[in-house]
Amino acid sequence: MFGWVIVGSLPSPSNAVVTPALSLCITEQSLHDSVQKFWASEEVTIERPINPIDEKVEAQFVETHTREPSGRYQVRLPFCSNPLLPPFGDSRLIAERRWLNVERKLRCNESLRSAYHAFMREFIDLGHMSPATTPGTFVIPHFAIQRDSSTSPVRVVFDGSCRDTSGLSLNDRLLTGPSLQKDIAEIVTLFRLAPVAVTCDIEKMFRNVKVDPRDHHVQRVLYRERETDPLVQYEINTLVYGLSSSPFLAQRTLQQLVADEGAEFPLASKAILECCFMDDIAYALSDLQTAKRYKDEMVSLMRRGGFELRKWASNSIELLQDIPAGHQSKLLTLTNESNPSLHILGVVWHPTADHFSYRIAVGPVANTKRSILSQVASIYDPIGWVSPVVFWAKAFLQELWIQGLDWDTPLPPPLLSRWAAYAHQLPQLENVVIPRLCLPPGCDSVQFVGMCDASSLGFGAVVYLRCCVGTQVHMALLKAKTKVAPLKTQTIPRLELCAALLLVKLISSLSYLRSRLAPTAVYLFSDSQVVLAWLRSRPHTLKTYVANRVVTIMEMTDHCEWRHIPTKLNAADCASRGLQPSELVDYSLWWRGPDFLTEPIESWPAGSTEFPQSLPELKPGPPVVVATTTASSSSSSSFLELIGSVSSLERLRRVVAWVSRFCQNARAIPANRSLGRLQVEELERALHLCVRVTQQHYFASELSKLDKRSTLSPALRKLTPFLDSNCLLRVGGRLQHSTLADHSKHPLILPKTAPLSALVCDYYHQITLHGGAQVTQATLQSKFWILSARSLVRKRIHRCLTCYRETVKPTHPQMADLPPARVTQDRVFADTGVDFAGPFLVKENTSRRAREVKAYMCIFVCTRVKAVHIELVGSLSTASYQAALERFVARRGLCRNIFCDQGRNFVGAAREMEEIRAFLQQTEEDVGTFLSTRNVEYRFNPPLSPWMGGLWEAAVKSAKTHLRRITSGRLLTYEEMATLLARVEAVLNSRPLCPLSSTDPHAAPSCLTPGHFLVGGPLIGPPEYNLLGTKDNLLDRWQAVQRASQEFWRSWHKDYLHTLIQRSKWSQHREAPSVGEPVFVYGVQSRPLEWPLGIVEKLLPGADGIPRAADVRTATGSYRRPVAALVPLPK
Incomplete structure (x- = not known):
């Protein structure tokens, strides 16, 4: 009727519907992102707080990584656990299309084709990739990257950012993990600290870390060597280039190798942890023998993890003689007369001459904003050695932004001529020579010297290392940073303040050097008198913008000395204005700093000490009127009250020092007032003042007798006391000729009952890490001599809450009388306690392959006669529990009360105990409703009071004992277990x-x-006698x-x-905490130091009037706890 119909399958590479479309979208977002990254590279690196997601990735690595017998590591991929992510889509179609595009490209380039297939063949031959035997989840496209490298000119990269039909890529579904890479500037700086320099490369680092086979399904690729062959799906067995998680997993594997094997290889372990960036390691050592030991350790340690080292390079020919030529860097030949060079971490290093230089790519002169930005960004300067040249280009770029030029609009002739002059000089940067070694051998002392400056264009900062070797002083440029001024116009003093802030951040970023070199001083220079005056001012008197930056600078330069320097001697001046490349090459002020730095410090120019009369950025306010009075002897009691009201000795010192400074400044002229943070001398004077007032109050008669040379009290007579130059009473003693410090030979004398003595004991108890009475007393006697110190120290340690938590034990009130349900006559099981135990594994039937299931024991105990009834329960569900209750009531009669624990006394770490606890809490309402319809009351004991359910706890223990001895680990069927429980019930x-x-x-x-x-x-x-024949x-x-x-x-x-x-225990009456009293809440599963602090809100007495439970409020909420779980604080 309707004609012929063709039926059959239609071959199609995918079920996806392909719709041809053409779309043209022009966006500058990626370009703006590149500009943003360029500006961000000029920021000083600051350590960021740990991300909770990164902590999760780290925990997963620790739990899932394994090692093969060969030592090689195997890791899992860290997938996102976001339930909102859609499932994987189809990725084979896009991977197949992109492979066909790669084939077309390889067809036109024979050398690229050979290198590409050679790379993939090696991948397969080494077992890093193998044919897939099961369907995959994600197919990763791959392509070639050609680079200027002697070892691997072509690298195949796998595109983990390619999206499938779900709209997400594999990288979108993976967690990147925390960044474990060290800062490049830090590694290069450490590379400059010792004479013998060694670099090496970890060969095929990613591919030597295996991926767990369970994750191979997302690491699939399509490949064939000949176009006539069918496409084969392979699975990659190792970490993959191009996946976002691979850098973390590779670097974390190296750290794990150090943790597992590094104890035998200290030099290699330190190098991996401190001087490794991706697969490059650059390390410097003190001498040749140490370098040889380091080389041997590094090779041995890496081989234990399945890694090999290649591309060895060094400035020592003797060291390289022990390394096979095939393992050395191909760019390095120390035997020829040329000056070979190689890139380490983006910096050009010449091992023969042992210095750094720059490599500038020469190209046509850029004439648009886009091309200029590209040329400027190509100058890689992570440490800032050529900052003045780069700053000139950044300022020029900002000028183009202000002009409003488009990305591809040709520059006007005036701007183009300026840029052309600059671009023609850029190759001269290759003449810059920076010595690698900045710390000469035999260095006696080192200092950090920093300088900052600002102009209307921007601001910069530079840091030098000053090394003293005998009478010689060596200067080395360490690090520099510059920033252009913001588009919103700022005053020069504000920009100078920003330069000072940049300098202190730069000094802070060198904290790893401060811990290694232990500089004797840090000198910071600025040519702005206004900034130096701000740094000596109290921040609250300044406007917000300035005050915030002053506070940050003061906090970050605690042990630094700020000085003034003339502008013509300020090395940072050129960094804030910019230099042409030809000017920088021989600019000695930049490379070595001003000449006076090589002279003795005491001969340095003092600089200007005159500050401006009218300081800008001050808050307006009324004049301050200060009234001073003279303190009399009667004020000592008020001072002692102050000492008694302060909680710590350090706080007391600072409070008294601030008050003393205020009084001193009130009497002084403005030029002589003390400003800024408290100095050590001020804190020491404050402590002496507290000691003097205490001694004058408690030793008034002894001080008068000492003046009159009368006989002292026996307690002081043995100490032969004397008054020092500050009128402080000290111990004379017999140690005058010892080599101890003066304050240890003649400690300050304090009475036992003074508040200051208690604060001193607390202070030394804390700095000895809560040591015992002996170590605390020995430490404090190096500066103080407290009469009867031992008893005071013990008393103060007893009042230390930290120590009290570790030693105190919960105390129970007197054991309560037995409840009526235990001592009154009534029907058996009228009052019953119930508990659960298990799970027990039972078989579904008697066959050999019967499935194992969980079963639980529900035990009922009569509170009067200890009669036991046991029911076998198939699951932890409300229905099973109610069925067990039905069976129990049907055979034993209806109960009046059923008692049960709240489950919090299941303190075992086993998951099964936690399941039972949760089950009892969930079924409380359902079972309570079920029993209330039959006039049965369901009662729960207070939490954390297992002794209140001792009857059923003991019954469970006895039942388990019989079960364990009878079954001996054998699996029973459900019927056999029910029968066995009935027999156990009979025995009990x-x-x-x-x-x-x-x-x-x-x-x-x-x-x-x-x-x-x-x-x-x-x-x-x-058995009983047969009485059936008896006629009664x-x-x-x-x-x-x-x-x-x-x-x-x-x-x-x-x-x-x-x-x-009888009361077998807890027979003594213990006083319970009162309402409002602070207590520690005892936790069974937590350490004493983790017990929360709470306040007693209500006491719940028992029938005998003794409080048995209490409502306690903690930081996390209010809870009901037994009194035995509350620990009062020391009185």
Whole structure:
């Protein structure tokens, strides 16, 4: 009717619908991003805080990395755990298309084609890539990068940023991890500190770290060597170039190698941790023998991790003679007469001459803003050695921005001629020679010298290393930075302040050098008198912009000395104005600093000390009127009250020093006032003032007797005290001829009861890391002699909260009386305690391959006679729990009360205990509702009080003991486990409670058991006689049963209850914390130092009036805890 229909499959490379489209989009965003990175490179590197996501990546590496028997490491890829990410899409189609494009490119370039296939063949031959046997999740496109390198002119790079049909790339789904790379400037600077320089390269670093096979499904590539062959999907078995996580994983693997094997190789370990950037290592050593040992250690350590070192280079021919020629850098030949060079971390190094230089790419003169930016960015200067030249170009670029020129608009002739003159001189930078060694051997002392300056164009800072070898002084340029002025016009003093801030950041970035070289001083120079005056002012008197920067500078230059320098001697002046390349090559002021730095420090020019009369950027305010009074002797009590109100000795010193400075400045003329941070001398004078006032108050009579040379008290007579030049009472003693310091030979005398003595003890207890009484007393006696010091030290240590937490133990109140449910007669199981145990693994059936499932034991205990009922529960669910309750009630009768722990007493670390705890909390409401319909009350004990459920805790322990001994690790079926639990129940119900009294002296001894209340006797007792033939009426038999039951309850009252009368522990009455009292809240799973601090809000007394529980408020909320879990603070 409708004609023919063709049916069949249509071959298609993908299910995706391909729609041809043409779109033209012009954007400058990538260019703006490049400009942003260019400006960011001029910022001083500051250590950033740790990101929580980076901590997660680090934790995953620690948990998942493994090592093969050969020593090679295997890692997992750190995937994003964001549940909002869509699943992987189709990536094969785009990878296939891009491979076809690569093939077309290789078809036109035979040398590139040969190198590309050689690279991939090596990849396959080394086992770094193998044919895939299972479908992959992500196929990564790859392409070739041609570079100017002798070892690998062609490198195949894998594009992990290529997006699949989901719109995300593989890199979008991976976490990059923390940056473990050291700053290049730091590595190069460390490379300059010793005579013997050594560099090497880790061969195929990424490809020597294997990836876990579970992650191979996202590392798939398509490849074929001949176009006639079908495309084969391979999986990469190692770290991949182009994945965002690979740099972290490779560098972290090296650090792990050091952690695992580095103890035997200290030199190599230090080099890897401090001087490794990606796969390049540059290290300097003190002598040839140390360098040879370092080379041997580095080779051995790397081989233990499966790495090999190549491209060895050194300025020592003797060292290179021990290295095979094939392992040396191909660019290095020390035997010829030329001056070979090689790039290390982007810097050109000439090993023969042992100096650094620059390599400038010469090209046509740029005539647009785009090409000029490209040429300026090509000048790689991470340390800032040619900062004046780069600053001139940056200022010129800013001028182009102000002109509003487009990226590709030709420059006007005046601007073009200026740039052409600059560009023609750029190749002259290759004449710049920077000696590598900046720390000569035999150096006696070193100092850091920094200079800063600013102009209307911008500001800069430079730091030099000053080394003294005997009478000779060597100067070396260490580091420099420049910044152009912001487009919003700023005053010159503000720009000078920004230059000072840049300088202190530069000094701070050299902290790794300060710890190595231990400079004797740090001198900072500025030619701005206004800035130096601001740095000597109190920040609160300055306007916000200036005050914020002054505070930052003061905080970062705690041990630095600021000085004034004339502008003509300021080496940073050229950095703030810019220089042409030809001017910089021989500009000695920049390369070595002013000449006076090579002279003795005491002969340096003093500089101007005259500050401007009207300082700019001051806050307007009314004049301050200062009134001073003369203190009398009666004010000493007020001073002692001040000492007693301060919590630490250091705080007391600073408070008294600030007050003393205020009083001194109030009497002095403005030119002689002290400004800035407190000096060491001021803090020492403040301490002496506190000691003097204390001695005058407590030793008034002894001081008068000392003046009159009368007989002193016995406590002081043995010390032969004397007054020093500051009128302070010191110990005379017998150590005058010892080599101890004066303050140790003659310590200050303090009384035991003075508040200052307590602060001194606390201070030395803390600086000895909370040491004991002996070490604390020995340390403080190096400066103070406290009468009866030992008892005071012990008292203060007892009041130390940190030490108190470590030594204190929770105390329990007196054991409470037993509740009515334990000591009153009632039906068995009328009041019942319940608990869970498990899980136990059981088999579904008796077959050999039966599946193993979890089962749990629900145990019910009668609170009166300790009768036990055990139910086997198949799962931790409300339905299973209610079913167990139904079975229990059906066989044992309805309960009045059911008691249960809140689950917080399951303190074991096992996951199963945590499951039971969570289950009991979740089912509280459901089971409570289920039982309330039957007039059964469901009661929970307070948290963290397992002793209140001792009956069922003991029953669980006994049941587990029997199970463990019977099963011996064998797996039972569900029915077998239920049967075994019933037998265990019978055994527990046959445990003796107490002996049964009998009037018949010939009767066999017997004991009262829970079974007597359940069935009239022990459940595992001997069989009874057959009494079916006995002719008794039913009434007599019922009366006999009732009589036997009453006999059992009489024995329970007479014999069993008296066994519970004693308190086996906690017999002493302990005073409970009061409402409002601060306490530590005891935590079973936490260390004492982690116990939270809380306030008691309410006490909950028991029936005997003694508080048994309390409501406590902590920083995280309010909780109900037993009094035994509360630890009062020391009185």
